[in-house]
Amino acid sequence: MKYTLVKIEEYSGKGASIYSILPDDKDETLLDDFINLHYDSFTEEIEDIIDTIEYIGFEVGARTNIINEGKGGLYDGVFDVRDKPDIQLRLYGFKYRSTLIILGGGGQKTTRTIQEDPNLTYFQEIMKDLSKQIDERIAENDFGVSEDGYELLGNLDFEKK
């Protein structure tokens, strides 16, 4: 899948800039897909997640206590936004510093482990892969962040093989 990182303006503010993944063959991001796909079944949970993202973007930033970063065997910087334990909606993201968040896709956790769920594994793998590619590009000086820490700069086109 080839994709570009795009800024989601309606979530971004003084707390953090929120980006998502826009596949080349689509005009909606993985985050949009996640919202559209699950809203009817998990209305309240999706609204809570939207409010959480918005508050992170507008106010509190990507604080480590709020974001479950690196837990459950996730790659460095990759986190999940989760809702109530009994619902267990998972939305995967990648945090870069406290001012930049890239949100991917997700879904409901219905299996005991993420590895047993091909859908969630897929979205988790996208973020792990992105995290690795960003590290490589930073090393090659092909990717960076604006001075104020809120804008991604450089080549924002990626491919998940």
Added chain:
Amino acid sequence: MTPPMKKERKENLLLKKIRENRDPIKKKNVQFRIDTACALDDLMQSKGISPSDLAKKLGKYPSEISKWLSGNQNFTQEVLLDIAHALDFELEIPFRKRADDKQELNLRIHFEVTINVEKPNEKFIPTPVTGRACQENHQMCKESGVSYSTGN
């Protein structure tokens, strides 16, 4: 390094609708949960207390403390008081007037709550509470300020 070329994302109409119709009280509840978690996290960090330390003090599992810090917890007053006590602090819940209260004139009582955790004095600090009920022609809902104290 130059800013990247912008690729267009189609506006998400569902998201727009959700944001426009969101219940402000529910939204405030999410924000309040996050603010409470961040206040607790700040306090623990300032005192050098880890989630495991707090878990031991409260007889909880560390995973529960992590959940509290994640902003997903609807705290009860009892739990907040237990936390404050375990950290040798006291809990204060002031009610504040809404910043935009001119826009709200109906029978519902609107309030904002912030939680400040303050160092204890010798006695339990009286908790100042001010409330606002908004209905101009309703006697019970006139603007009021209330305060109470609890001896300890």
